[in-house]
Amino acid sequence: MTLSEEDYIKAIYHLGKGEKTLVSTNAIAEQMSTKPSSVTDMVKKLSEKGLVNYRRYKGVSLSEIGNKTALSIVRKHRLWEVFLVEKLDFAWDEVHEVAEQLEHIKSDALIDKLDAHLGFPRVDPHGDPIPSKEGEFKKVIKKLLSEVDIKTEGICVGVKDSSAPFLKFLDRNKIAIRDAIKVLDKEEFDGSLDIEINGRKVHISNQIASNLYLEIKEVE
């Protein structure tokens, strides 16, 4: 597989939200910053190789093999992100671009040894799960902070927007993955929230809340 094919497979995977949903040519083109005509060409090639199911004018979805392939690339991407943050001291908003390159290095031994070196992490610095070698990972049941009820308690497990500006905002405001969060109050008018984060009370806008994922505490 070429680097380009891998990036397309990954884009289709992400646009399909991990399921094998039908994805449109235009959506792929936008995601990859290319032209729809280029996407059509590539999608035909991937279809011939059996990595995607493609019906013209209808859309494209990952095949079984395509899905496995996507998971292996995602695994590499996220393991490298952990490495960059944990071992090389990168900030979590700086790792994406480099991981985008490192994910294409071809060596099974390398990724196995990297995994071991990192202590077999199960989530990346942005809270996203790392698929196992066999392509499995447990789906975290998470909700957007903006959509949970008052009094809900949970743990911050991920971000929806993982752009540098948003991640930097979180750093400045000392909001991090694995922080305990409790919703204290909700303003109906603008959807802003009063929350308690690691014991500290803060007020956050709806825009922030709708980009933070919470794993809700099991309340029996």
Added chain:
Amino acid sequence: MTLSEEDYIKAIYHLGKGEKTLVSTNAIAEQMSTKPSSVTDMVKKLSEKGLVNYRRYKGVSLSEIGNKTALSIVRKHRLWEVFLVEKLDFAWDEVHEVAEQLEHIKSDALIDKLDAHLGFPRVDPHGDPIPSKEGEFKKVIKKLLSEVDIKTEGICVGVKDSSAPFLKFLDRNKIAIRDAIKVLDKEEFDGSLDIEINGRKVHISNQIASNLYLEIKEVE
């Protein structure tokens, strides 16, 4: 710069032995397992970019910029090799192929942080020096073990042949970089040697001796 351009620059660097020697088209083709006609094409392009000096039918040499570029790629290659051996527990004969890919990752921050993470090593697992960020490294004054006089003492600082079979042979025979070596006796007929290595006496063939570099102890 493309990956391919980088590999050509590095090949020219190695064939020119680090000096800016004239290198032939055929030599490059052999080194890179390509055809001479492909080399001519690439060399023209590199020449237009100012990375090499090229006169047709005469040969090619690195320009000042080309040399800097080569050193930066060699630096990356060797730092990654150290990482693979020191941190990921690869054997020294397994790292080359992966480093060949990793050397092309584009990120200055990455290589600086990797360097720091490794404790600013100055040699790679094969004893080869790692150029500084500025492209400088001290040339180790080294001689082939097969060419030193009897009674010479020194430290094993490198291998000429860095193929897996030779490196595995050294492992099996417990000969490693930085081992202290003393030449005890030399057989005129076949050039084989009796040496003392870390206090242990061993007999080695001329073929082995002519692939090991020794840094000679300063004897005042």
Added chain:
DNA sequence: TAATATTTTTAGATGAATCTAAAAATATGT
């Protein structure tokens, strides 16, 4: 030096990944 051998370059082709412009299919709105 002149014939021969080797090296190097040129000419022309291929496959990958991309683009623009135009055509075809599908979707939307009144």
Added chain:
DNA sequence: ACATATTTTTAGATTCATCTAAAAATATTA
């Protein structure tokens, strides 16, 4: 439903890195 808008595909071109085959330059050797 039909005119219009949007999406998707096709056709044809470009750039990069490679190849084969043939021509040109250089080196060897008798």
